[in-house]
Amino acid sequence: xxxxxxxxxxxxxxxxxxxxxxxxxxxxxxxxxxxxxxxxxxxxxxxxxxxxxxxxxxxxxxxxxxxxxxxxxxxxxxxxxxxxxxxxxxxxxxxxxxxxxxxxxxxxxxxxxxxxxxxxxxxxxxxxxxxxxxxxxxxxxxxxxxxxx
Amino acid sequence: xxxxxxxxxxxxxxxxxxxxxxxxxxxxxxxxxxxxxxxxxxxxxxxxxxxxxxxxxxxxxxxxxxxxxxxxxxxxxxxxxxxxxxxxxxxxxxxxxxxxxxxxxxxxxxxxxxxxxxxxxxxxxxxxxxxxxxxxxxxxxxxxxxxxxxxxxxxxxxxxxxxxxxxxxxxxxxxxxxxxxxxxxxxxxxxxxxxxxxxxxxxxxxxxxxxxxxxxxxxxxxxxxxxxxxxxxxxxxxxxxxxxxxxxxxxxxxxxxxxxxxxxxxxxxx
Numbered sequence: 001x002x003x004x005x006x007x008x009x010x011x012x013x014x015x016x017x018x019x020x021x022x023x024x025x026x027x028x029x030x031x032x033x034x035x036x037x038x039x040x041x042x043x044x045x046x047x048x049x050x051x052x053x054x055x056x057x058x059x060x061x062x063x064x065x066x067x068x069x070x071x072x073x074x075x076x077x078x079x080x081x082x083x084x085x086x087x088x089x090x091x092x093x094x095x096x097x098x099x100x101x102x103x104x105x106x107x108x109x110x111x112x113x114x115x116x117x118x119x120x121x122x123x124x125x126x127x128x129x130x131x132x133x134x135x136x137x138x139x140x141x142x143x144x145x146x147x148x149x
Numbered sequence: 150x151x152x153x154x155x156x157x158x159x160x161x162x163x164x165x166x167x168x169x170x171x172x173x174x175x176x177x178x179x180x181x182x183x184x185x186x187x188x189x190x191x192x193x194x195x196x197x198x199x200x201x202x203x204x205x206x207x208x209x210x211x212x213x214x215x216x217x218x219x220x221x222x223x224x225x226x227x228x229x230x231x232x233x234x235x236x237x238x239x240x241x242x243x244x245x246x247x248x249x250x251x252x253x254x255x256x257x258x259x260x261x262x263x264x265x266x267x268x269x270x271x272x273x274x275x276x277x278x279x280x281x282x283x284x285x286x287x288x289x290x291x292x293x294x295x296x297x298x299x300x301x302x303x304x305x306x307x308x309x310x311x312x313x314x315x316x317x318x319x320x321x322x323x324x325x326x327x328x329x330x331x332x333x334x335x336x337x338x339x340x341x342x343x344x345x346x347x348x349x350x351x352x353x354x355x356x357x358x359x360x361x362x363x364x365x366x367x368x369x370x371x372x373x374x375x376x377x378x379x380x381x382x383x384x385x386x387x388x389x390x391x392x393x394x395x396x397x398x399x400x401x402x403x404x405x406x407x408x409x410x411x412x413x414x415x416x417x418x419x
Contacts, residue, residue: 034308054366074369078369113269122370
């Protein structure tokens, strides 16, 4: 073999081998576990901590509210929709400052303020003219809207 | 001068190098296994992505546009606060009555989404008597079976997980933005802090723990329904939904085959 061809072959082999070694060393071990991506990414996405605890966790302690809630129209609403995220409260139920926010009038208006885009089945009021100055809870029970206090 | 490299020493060195490389492979595997045991992650250990297939359904007629889902998503996933960063959002469609004598079926279509619907929608400026019909459409990642965003990613950072979620590996993402342009549903954005592409993960940290995604958990009217096609439960809401309603997906002509289904979808929704 002529020396110039030999050197070319040697150079090519060196480049290919260097590339293979670099690829081998730099690829994470879980790459290709499920497909053309890093398998560990799945576990990393799963490792975040939930902020909302879920209705089940709430009803473990607040059983009496469940009984009330399931009788009325508001049975489809999750606890945290109105009361805010509660996983800190679930982890430490006794701590006063980790308790979810108390609901306020704005929370009711968010779903019940009249809007032509809302489905007709949704009960809607004009907040400014519907007994303005009074609080919603003076006439309505949020956990059981078909009842009068 | 005598050459110091003999054939024998050369062969020994080469053989040693090859043997060393071969020994490296099991060593790395052992290291990875050891790391898995000792490095504590919060990830649930008993979750097998091959045993699930997630699906999300919407009932457009039930959405009241309260925007609680948008809020919940931002809180749950620590999405940047700006008005262009959303993993889920709500669009308001207002279809006007056609002009008298124009011969059209419907008039102008107005679509808006002020701050993604976060904080709810204020009353529209369009007079009520001009509105033919109006409704809200919640949107998020359409969980395409043939996802364009995965196909364009040059570095393998975006992928279809075996359970149907389309995820981004933030450690691999180079922030080139190809996927953001490729998504026909506009479901992706570039996170201004990490400079990587971000999208709905179906609250992967929640569904792997047996919880519902935050938006589904928070929706007051059950307009969002979430379920597992591989593990139907008793009175499965997702099966009931598909049996009861005539469902459709967004932009079916693109062949992306989304697994996010909509019931009562209007022709104008894109």
